[in-house]
Amino acid sequence: MANNLTLAVAGSRKTQGIVEYCANLEHDRRALVATYTQTNQSELKDRLSKFAGDHPGIKTLGWFTFLLHDFARPFFPFMFPRRRIKGFNFDGRPHRMAKGIKRFLDSNDRVYACELSRLAFELIQASKGTLLRRIECIYDEILIDEVQDLSGYDWEIIDVLLESSVDIQMVGDIRQSVLATNARSSKNKKYAHAEAINWFREREKKGKLAIVEKTQTWRCHPDIASFSDSIFDHSWSFPRTESLNTKKTEHDGIFFVRSEHVSDYISKYKPQCLRSGANSGKDFDLDYLNFGLSKGMTFERVLIVPTAGIKQFIKTGKQLEPKPSASFYVAVTRAEQSVAVVIDDSGSSPIGFWNPQS
Amino acid sequence: MIRKIKINGYRIYNNFVLEPNRKFNLIVGANESGKSTLLEAIALALTGRVNGRRASEELNPHWFNTELVSDFVHERKAGKAVAFPEISIELFLEDTDDLQNLCGAINSDVPTNACPGISLRILPNPDYVAELEKWAQDPNTILPVEYYMDDWRTFSDQKITMRPKQLAAAIIDSRTVRSTSGVDYHLKQILSDHLEPAERAAVSLAYRQVKASMSNDALKGVNDRIGLLNASLHDRSLSLAMDQSARASWDSSIVPHVDEVPFSMSGQGQQAAIKISLAMNKHSEKANYVMVEEPENHLSHTGLNTLLSRIESLAGDQQQLFISTHSSYVLNRLGLDSLQIMGRKGVCNLPELNPDTVAYFKKLPGYDSLRLALAEKVVLVEGPSDEIIFERIFKDMYGRRPIELGIDVLSMRGLSLKRCLEFCAALDKTVVAMRDNDGIDPDSLRDDASEWLEDQKREIFIGQVSSGTTLEPQLVYSNGESTIRGILDIKAHADLDKWMKREKTECAIRIAESRESITPPEYMRLAAEFIHG
Numbered sequence: 001m002a003n004n005l006t007l008a009v010a011g012s013r014k015t016q017g018i019v020e021y022c023a024n025l026e027h028d029r030r031a032l033v034a035t036y037t038q039t040n041q042s043e044l045k046d047r048l049s050k051f052a053g054d055h056p057g058i059k060t061l062g063w064f065t066f067l068l069h070d071f072a073r074p075f076f077p078f079m080f081p082r083r084r085i086k087g088f089n090f091d092g093r094p095h096r097m098a099k100g101i102k103r104f105l106d107s108n109d110r111v112y113a114c115e116l117s118r119l120a121f122e123l124i125q126a127s128k129g130t131l132l133r134r135i136e137c138i139y140d141e142i143l144i145d146e147v148q149d150l151s152g153y154d155w156e157i158i159d160v161l162l163e164s165s166v167d168i169q170m171v172g173d174i175r176q177s178v179l180a181t182n183a184r185s186s187k188n189k190k191y192a193h194a195e196a197i198n199w200f201r202e203r204e205k206k207g208k209l210a211i212v213e214k215t216q217t218w219r220c221h222p223d224i225a226s227f228s229d230s231i232f233d234h235s236w237s238f239p240r241t242e243s244l245n246t247k248k249t250e251h252d253g254i255f256f257v258r259s260e261h262v263s264d265y266i267s268k269y270k271p272q273c274l275r276s277g278a279n280s281g282k283d284f285d286l287d288y289l290n291f292g293l294s295k296g297m298t299f300e301r302v303l304i305v306p307t308a309g310i311k312q313f314i315k316t317g318k319q320l321e322p323k324p325s326a327s328f329y330v331a332v333t334r335a336e337q338s339v340a341v342v343i344d345d346s347g348s349s350p351i352g353f354w355n356p357q358s
Numbered sequence: 359m360i361r362k363i364k365i366n367g368y369r370i371y372n373n374f375v376l377e378p379n380r381k382f383n384l385i386v387g388a389n390e391s392g393k394s395t396l397l398e399a400i401a402l403a404l405t406g407r408v409n410g411r412r413a414s415e416e417l418n419p420h421w422f423n424t425e426l427v428s429d430f431v432h433e434r435k436a437g438k439a440v441a442f443p444e445i446s447i448e449l450f451l452e453d454t455d456d457l458q459n460l461c462g463a464i465n466s467d468v469p470t471n472a473c474p475g476i477s478l479r480i481l482p483n484p485d486y487v488a489e490l491e492k493w494a495q496d497p498n499t500i501l502p503v504e505y506y507m508d509d510w511r512t513f514s515d516q517k518i519t520m521r522p523k524q525l526a527a528a529i530i531d532s533r534t535v536r537s538t539s540g541v542d543y544h545l546k547q548i549l550s551d552h553l554e555p556a557e558r559a560a561v562s563l564a565y566r567q568v569k570a571s572m573s574n575d576a577l578k579g580v581n582d583r584i585g586l587l588n589a590s591l592h593d594r595s596l597s598l599a600m601d602q603s604a605r606a607s608w609d610s611s612i613v614p615h616v617d618e619v620p621f622s623m624s625g626q627g628q629q630a631a632i633k634i635s636l637a638m639n640k641h642s643e644k645a646n647y648v649m650v651e652e653p654e655n656h657l658s659h660t661g662l663n664t665l666l667s668r669i670e671s672l673a674g675d676q677q678q679l680f681i682s683t684h685s686s687y688v689l690n691r692l693g694l695d696s697l698q699i700m701g702r703k704g705v706c707n708l709p710e711l712n713p714d715t716v717a718y719f720k721k722l723p724g725y726d727s728l729r730l731a732l733a734e735k736v737v738l739v740e741g742p743s744d745e746i747i748f749e750r751i752f753k754d755m756y757g758r759r760p761i762e763l764g765i766d767v768l769s770m771r772g773l774s775l776k777r778c779l780e781f782c783a784a785l786d787k788t789v790v791a792m793r794d795n796d797g798i799d800p801d802s803l804r805d806d807a808s809e810w811l812e813d814q815k816r817e818i819f820i821g822q823v824s825s826g827t828t829l830e831p832q833l834v835y836s837n838g839e840s841t842i843r844g845i846l847d848i849k850a851h852a853d854l855d856k857w858m859k860r861e862k863t864e865c866a867i868r869i870a871e872s873r874e875s876i877t878p879p880e881y882m883r884l885a886a887e888f889i890h891g
Contacts, residue, residue: 074462074514077470084464084515130461130472134514137458 010333011219071120315347387700462514528637569600626656733766
């Protein structure tokens with residue numbers, strides 16, 4: 001079977017994995033590498049040109065561009081005869097009651113990003129097989145990076161692709177599913193965020209794809225790796241993360257920091273400060289990065305100002321909801337050597353407090 | 359392979375649709391019927407270029423369909439806000455796996471149809487809406503093409519700037535090389551396509567090295583001397599070197615030679631033959647679409663024959679040829695079934711011609727099948743004497759020669775009447791045929807060809823056996839011996855029957871030139887009435 005999903009933990013060099021995979025392909029193989037974030041896309045393009053530059057058939061596209069180029073634009077008239085898509089509207093949304101073509105296009109015939117995957121999916125049916133045939137003829141292989149960020153009708157599209165003659169390779173870390181291509185779609189809501197794992201496990205049972213776990217992190221210190229594992233309890237059945245980081249510094253692992261020690265801690269270790277969003281961490285005036293934005297980045301040390309939910313999780317071990325779990329997991333796994341969490345009451349947690357005097 | 363061509367608003371073409379044949383397409387038609395324009399339009403959509411330049415650079419007001427333009431001007435002057443005329447050329451390609459990147463539904467087909475294809479549109483540039491509207495306040499038939507742009511796309515709605523590699527096209531025009539550079543754009547393209555990429559690179563590199571060594575060796579002495587001249591501004595030294603810029607690349611200096619005579623010096627026919635061989639030769643990057651304009655130009659009869667044999671033997675299954683011609687010879691040789699006739703009402707082709715009949719005409723390439731194809735109405739007679747007599751009878755009956763009414767009288771000269779009728783039937787021509795009964799019952803002769811006859815459209819007239827077996831006795835029968843003797847000026851002692859039989863053509867000419875009219879044989883009169891309508 002040629003459809004694979006690689007579930008990789010943070011710091012497991014996912015992108016490099018894709019690049020190496022591409023470099024080992026036969027030279028005339030036509031592969032599409034689709035990815036969700038812009039930064040990831042340019043990173044991939046860069047690295048591919050370095051390591052797989054002798055493969056003329058490899059093409060990198062954003063997920064939206066892929067849907068636009070190979071689904072929506074060529075086949076749009078099958079749903080709306082004689083009409084054409086003239087552009088892309090990233091931020092807009094159709095009117096709630098919009099019907100027909102207005103549901104998909106704005107007044108300048110630009111397609112709404114939030115409706116693109118639904119349109120693409122519906123065109124697969126409407127085009128009487130011509131759309132899928134085209135994809136099967138122009139690609140031997142489709143690689144999808146950051147697969148955890150897809151949502152809504154994207155899943156239906158992946159389902160169709162899994163049935164096609166094209167080999168599908170997906171890479172992602174379900175535990176990092178903080179972004180979603182269509183955050184407001186109600187379609188397939190039950191598979192949103194970390195619950196996407198269930199979608200894949202259902203497909204694996206039906207024999208449509210094989211799931212490979214990549215559990216080694218090159219980034220996170222063993223203590224950080226095992227703390228990150230604890231964010232998702234056993235019911236998720238995620239495998240344990242194995243750390244390959246053997247580096248030792250004077251300050252390695254997970255630490256709690258009392259509010260009054262925050263400025264001392266910062267001046268001593270100069271960590272990257274992280275918060276959930278603009279509305280959190282207001283008690284401290286720090287140079288924050290939001291959890292979501294920090295995705296894909298690496299820092300030697302981070303300091304996390306927790307949400308109420310995270311505090312609760314630390315104090316009592318009560319599991320967070322899937323979405324905040326994913327965000328917190330992203331924040332923790334940014335660090336190589338140390339993670340500090342600002343908290344005054346750690347409840348029953350065995351983790352110790354940082355002592356400025358020691 | 360191109361399966362359908364749609365042209366709108368381009369020169370004489372509007373709402374034009376052609377479904378070409380898989381392999382050979384012989385485009386025939388009267389002068390000004392748009393044969394070259396069709397080839398030009400196909401090339402334009404395939405390559406996005408005209409004579410090597412982008413469509414938008416070559417664009418001129420005469421590209422637009424004059425009818426559309428004058429309608430537009432008329433409507434605008436009447437205050438109606440009709441849209442500016444546009445040009446669109448669409449090529450629908452065969453739905454094969456290797457063309458799927460060009461596949462999509464962005465084409466004018468209704469209902470929606472997804473297939474590989476490519477379209478070229480010339481349309482008003484939205485950046486110049488204000489200027490266009492200002493111009494349209496007092497419009498004339500010379501459209502302001504400066505405010506137009508070209509839009510070259512695949513049916514998958516992707517803009518193209520370079521010809522997709524599956525659409526290699528070779529254009530072999532009848533124009534000959536006059537420019538001093540020795541090679542025109544089309545030949546350059548053909549030559550360049552003929553070389554493998556590696557070969558091309560090697561040639562280019564070697565050429566540069568030769569030029570460099572030329573600068574270092576032969577020019578050295580000259581440069582030593584010129585260097586002392588101080589002729590340039592600011593005291594910088596002057597020297598001579600070979601031009602290494604892209605303008606002077608190998609493909610403008612390397613030209614094909616025939617028997618060591620450079621291409622531009624060889625005969626015009628030879629030039630066409632070379633282009634055809636280069637473009638069509640079996641090769642990895644051979645052209646998929648070959649367009650040949652009037653191959654009969656500049657060629658002797660034997661030269662044309664050689665060229666046609668070459669075209670036939672080189673044409674591969676993956677090649678589609680479009681050949682415009684004025685020559686029946688070309689038509690018969692390459693097969694009547696490839697015929698595409700350009701007419702005022704569009705194109706007609708021959709979907710259902712018996713392969714035997716195609717083969718039959720191939721063996722008789724000298725026959726004037728093109729006249730059959732292009733005539734409005736056709737009269738088929740057996741030989742020259744029938745032709746001459748019929749012309750005279752027709753003129754006596756209607757006061758004008760048949761050709762003046764668009765009726766072409768053709769003598770079959772021993773060709774099978776049935777084959778000719780089949781060809782006319784396939785062309786849906788109005789035709790009347792006449793033949794001698796040769797002593798056989800006319801009804802059974804007619805039955806023999808009845809498959810190709812159609813009421814009011816195609817008919818055979820044959821004289822009764824009792825009134826004579828051939829034309830001559832029929833004439834005597836309907837006019838009486840003494841009248842005929844008088845007209846023919848035959849002495850009383852001569853045997854009229856024998857003389858007429860021996861001097862068929864002379865007899866016909868004397869009748870045709872006679873001041874006295876003859877009474878036409880019954881079957882000829884009926885035939886004339888039938889075709890006159």
